[in-house]
Amino acid sequence: GESVGLHLPTLSVQEGDNSIINCAYSNSASDYFIWYKQESGKGPQFIIDIRSNMDKRQGQRVTVLLNKTVKHLSLQIAATQPGDSAVYFCAESYQGAQKLVFGQGTRLTINP
Amino acid sequence: GAVVSQHPSRVICKSGTSVKIECRSLDFQATTMFWYRQFPKQSLMLMATSNEGSKATYEQGVEKDKFLINHASLTLSTLTVTSAHPEDSSFYICSASPGLAGNEQFFGPGTRLTVL
Numbered sequence: 343g344e345s346v347g348l349h350l351p352t353l354s355v356q357e358g359d360n361s362i363i364n365c366a367y368s369n370s371a372s373d374y375f376i377w378y379k380q381e382s383g384k385g386p387q388f389i390i391d392i393r394s395n396m397d398k399r400q401g402q403r404v405t406v407l408l409n410k411t412v413k414h415l416s417l418q419i420a421a422t423q424p425g426d427s428a429v430y431f432c433a434e435s436y437q438g439a440q441k442l443v444f445g446q447g448t449r450l451t452i453n454p
Numbered sequence: 455g456a457v458v459s460q461h462p463s464r465v466i467c468k469s470g471t472s473v474k475i476e477c478r479s480l481d482f483q484a485t486t487m488f489w490y491r492q493f494p495k496q497s498l499m500l501m502a503t504s505n506e507g508s509k510a511t512y513e514q515g516v517e518k519d520k521f522l523i524n525h526a527s528l529t530l531s532t533l534t535v536t537s538a539h540p541e542d543s544s545f546y547i548c549s550a551s552p553g554l555a556g557n558e559q560f561f562g563p564g565t566r567l568t569v570l
Contacts (some may be wrong), residue, residue, distance in 0.1 A: 378561075384564060385458075385547050385549075385561035385562050385563045386561045388561075391558070431498070440486055440503055440551065441500055441503055442559060444499075444500075447497050
């Protein structure tokens with residue numbers, strides 16, 4: 343069945359370093375992808391999204407890369423800060439479908 | 455903008471009782487609302503999709519008679535966990551979509567349900 347998975351369940355980086363969180367998806371029909379940040383005991387917070395007609399999109403300190411050939415999505419966070427510590431989820435959807443399918447999540451820990 | 459609230463944020467109940475969780479879109483009209491369940495250290499699993507004025511669509515394996523969903527207005531959806539048992543203890547999260555172009559969803563803060 344369709345699934346969205348992550349390569350690394352945990353990631354620790356030094357404050358100030360860049361981090362990269364990866365996500366693999368299996369539904370080739372997916373055309374919309376979102377990264378969410380979830381802090382403990384809270385709901386997911388939108389970070390950045392990308393549509394399949396793009397391969398890169400940048401936000402403030404974050405960049406999402408999409409490689410449709412290998413069905414891979416990544417989130418790059420530049421100059422990480424303690425407040426970036428959280429669980430990050432990728433999610434996918436496709437045109438005509440309302441629902442999102444979430445990946446398993448990666449816990450990012452920023453070390454001081 | 456695009457704020458979604460949930461009430462209550464935490465609830466503890468005895469086994470066998472029913473619990474209602476509210477999800478509200480505060481500053482937009484939500485054509486569609488979604489209910490997710492999240493167990494500790496796991497991802498969000500979609501339980502059901504509800505469209506205002508129509509019956510909810512449940513995901514495979516989710517009992518519709520146990521998890522009653524009502525989406526009576528464009529700003530409110532409720533999830534009632536009937537005859538709750540300890541295994542229903544989880545973090546329940548709703549999201550709302552304004553139904554504009556794209557599939558963006560705005561998430562609520564979640565409700566922690568503990569069934570004793």
